[in-house]
Amino acid sequence: MKFAITGATGFVGSLLVQRLQGKGHKIVVLTRNTAFAQKVFPSEAFANVEIVAYTPNVSGSWQSVIANCDGVVNLAGEPIGEGRWTPERKQEILNSRKLGTQKIVEAIANANPKPTVLINASAIGYYGTSETATYDETSLSGNDFLAQVCQAWEAEARKVKDAGVRLVILRFGIVLGNGGALGKMIPPFKLFAGGPIGSGRQWFSWIHVDDLVNLILQALTKPEIEGVYNATAPNPVRMADLSQTLGQVMNRPSWLPVPAFAIEALLGDGAIVVLEGQQVIPKRTLETGFEYKYPNLQPALTQILN
Numbered sequence: 113m114k115f116a117i118t119g120a121t122g123f124v125g126s127l128l129v130q131r132l133q134g135k136g137h138k139i140v141v142l143t144r145n146t147a148f149a150q151k152v153f154p155s156e157a158f159a160n161v162e163i164v165a166y167t168p169n170v171s172g173s174w175q176s177v178i179a180n181c182d183g184v185v186n187l188a189g190e191p192i193g194e195g196r197w198t199p200e201r202k203q204e205i206l207n208s209r210k211l212g213t214q215k216i217v218e219a220i221a222n223a224n225p226k227p228t229v230l231i232n233a234s235a236i237g238y239y240g241t242s243e244t245a246t247y248d249e250t251s252l253s254g255n256d257f258l259a260q261v262c263q264a265w266e267a268e269a270r271k272v273k274d275a276g277v278r279l280v281i282l283r284f285g286i287v288l289g290n291g292g293a294l295g296k297m298i299p300p301f302k303l304f305a306g307g308p309i310g311s312g313r314q315w316f317s318w319i320h321v322d323d324l325v326n327l328i329l330q331a332l333t334k335p336e337i338e339g340v341y342n343a344t345a346p347n348p349v350r351m352a353d354l355s356q357t358l359g360q361v362m363n364r365p366s367w368l369p370v371p372a373f374a375i376e377a378l379l380g381d382g383a384i385v386v387l388e389g390q391q392v393i394p395k396r397t398l399e400t401g402f403e404y405k406y407p408n409l410q411p412a413l414t415q416i417l418n
Contacts, residue, residue, distance in 0.1 A: 114138040115332065116178055118168065118216065119187030119233070121145070121152045123291045124284075128185065128325050129153060133160045140177050142166045142188075169211030175219035183229040183332050186216050186269070192237075192258070193293070197381040206261050213268040221275040229278040231331050232269035236283050236317055236344060238262035241388035243313055248395035249283075249340045256384070266340075278338050280331040282324075285344035285392060288412055289321030297358065298417075300370075306359055307368035312352030315389040317344045320406035320415070330402060342394040346407050351389070354409065361413045 115132060119125045120141040129139050138160045143149040146165045153161045166174035168188055178184060190208040195201060213232060220227055239247040240254015253259050262283070272279050288294045300306045319327075324343050331337045349357070359366030376383045394402075406412035 113182040114180065115183045115185060116140040116142060116181045117185045118142045121149050122187060123289065124287060124321060124324060125187045126152055127321060128328055129161060131325055131329065133158055140164055140181060142174060169207060169215055171215060171218065178219040178227060179223040179225060181227045183227050184216060184220060185231045185328060186213055187233045188212050193385040202257060206264060209261060209265040210268055213265055217268060217272045220272055220277055226275060226277060229332060230272045231280045231282065231328055234262050234266050234281050234283045236285050236342065236390055236392045238283055239390050241390050246391045246393060248393045249342055278335065280337055281340045282327065282343040285317040285319045287321050287324055288318050289416055301358060301362050301364045304364055305368050306355060306364055306366050307370060308352045308355040309370045310372040310387040312350065314351050314387060315348055315391040316351050316354045317348040317390060317392040319343055319345050320412040323404050323406055327402060337400060341397045342392050344392045344394050345404060346394055346398060348391050349409055357410050358413055361417055
């Protein structure tokens with residue numbers, strides 16, 4: 113089979129490409145930076161990978177490569193947790209998802225033959241934040257900036273159904289693996305200066321990167337999978353529990369908290385990503401029969417760090 117992937121050079125996308133190639137599939141990598149993509153996927157090791165330059169929010173000749181693909185995985189989007197949320201930065205975060213998805217859907221609608229499925233990323237930021245509420249796929253959306261971004265992102269993806277294409281929206285939790293959010297948390301622990309961020313009471317809904325990639329693969333290949341699914345482990349934890357478990361796995365103390373004002377000074381409004389959270393349960397995901405390799409935090413961290 114043949115699949116087109118945006119965001120393929122990222123933390124999740126690169127592992128997905130490796131797994132698809134390992135299964136003998138062909139992959140079209142849509143990327144803004146072909147030179148970087150060629151370093152990530154050197155031709156001698158990735159013979160089944162075709163690298164195509166594209167501008168995410170602009171129509172162009174790149175859209176023609178969607179034809180003859182069996183499925184599309186749209187993972188592209190500006191990083192949310194890096195840098196201050198200036199008005200310009202917030203617009204970039206929104207446009208990269210809304211307009212980027214719009215152009216992917218446009219390409220699918222115009223393709224002949226069309227892909228049969230679009231797997232579109234979203235995020236658990238859709239639900240807003242709370243220390244007390246529990247959310248599943250049927251829960252209403254929040255009204256903060258991230259919730260509004262996710263609403264706009266998903267609304268564009270849903271238009272692909274007008275073209276008769278199956279749609280799967282995966283609302284990502286915090287992805288744990290060699291990189292990403294965990295990569296930023298580990299250095300302080302190595303220096304014996306690790307601890308919970310902010311109050312420690314905020315919920316941390318996470319997923320091991322291997323489980324996330326397996327979930328994407330399931331969504332690509334099982335036609336009965338359709339609609340919205342939470343891409344989170346079934347056992348979310350509070351930030352204090354995350355820090356304690358990370359300290360235990362690394363054999364380091366976890367008592368030195370990072371005060372909220374320090375994160376706010378660094379990230380401004382973007383601090384909401386780490387200072388507030390939500391308890392998200394993958395109800396529909398579990399109902400599909402999906403089997404998590406890492407449903408619990410300690411084994412997940414142990415595998416990643418060892």
